[in-house]
Amino acid sequence: MTHFRYQNGELHAEAVPLSRIAERHGTPCYVYSRAALTGAYRAFDAAFAGTDHLVCYAVKANSTLAVLNLFARLGSGFDIVSGGEMQRVLAAGGDPRKVVFSGVGKSAEEMRQALSAGILCFNVESEGELLRLERVAAQAGRTATVSVRVNPDVDPRTHPYIATGLKQNKFGVPCRDAPGLYRKARELRHVSVAGIGCHIGSQLTEVAPFAAALDRVLELADRLQAEGIALGHVDVGGGLGIRYRDESPPAFDEYARVLTGRLGRRALKLVLEPGRALVGHAGILLTRVEYLKHGTEKNFAVVDAAMNDLMRPALYEAYHEVLAVSGGSGGGREYEIVGPVCESGDFLAHARTLALREGDLLAIMAAGAYGMSMSSNYNTRPRAAEVMVDGALAHLVRERETVSELMAREILLP
């Protein structure tokens, strides 16, 4: 169910016309639907209802405090990849005992922070990390709970930049090295083994790679159990895709059925780290047409959002649907939707047929995941405002940045 719909020819977020948000808060502006976020979380969680599980929303997909706070209120845990994300989760009211910490490059300081917050688990990605964690935990007089992220060498059949579970990727520990690492972990005094996991990539549109990866991880888990290394959970990572164009990713229920089926009767809690699947369709990027340039080769609609606001098209040649906020009259021309940034890679969409006039509003759809969280200040562009709609109310949840904020930490030579 979509929460961004036309009513009387005008695109709305829930009950609020997008044009009203543009008037009040300006553009570019990210707009989220509270009902869409809540609905996605509840549906995902419900799909695993019969199984002991914990949903740890992957913060990097959208780390805006109001979004994290909403998930915290719904009982979600969190998957973090930095100390900064740890602080965001705490600031948003998240429960540190439901936090798992992923990532290949955890610093000693990040480990200290996470230990003192009392997180659920460190997803360890190398022997060096395990040994550093032991040292840091010893100094802090604490015990670090760990799970090894194995690299199952499974092809997720997604964009190469977001494939993470192939042996040529930097992520995880090769399956054949994992038992040795667990034996080592068992010897350490400030580390306690809790689980095993993987995360093979993002925007997966088939269920088979998830099943293949989980099979490899479970095979390892069984071997470890047989050696007397008891595990409490298996973390299947995130990566479930969404429909941007014509993909048909597995539904939550199908995904859950396949995973829980593989798990069988093992006494392992299932940890899930969905990011995109919970937030992708819950947000749009609202932008205004600045100029129309009708050329002999191509027509350009120059809009006020750019690659610094939404990087996915430039980075992955990702497709986002583009809708005219005022329904449009049909007809129109084929446009390249481009931003003001000085790069030819600065496009939001190619070859879209739209009837446009300067000043029109456009909605870049399905921009809730890896939109704002990947945005930058390139070209000294202040980052966009963010609004969360809840029924007939539109709440500003992040003010637009100002240029003086961007310059605030810079120092001229004497």
Ligand SMILES: *Cc1c(COP(=O)(O)O)cnc(C)c1O
């Ligand atoms: C990015 C990431 C996720 C979330 O991926 P989605 O494709 O957004 O679901 C989960 N776990 C880890 C370790 C990640 O790096």
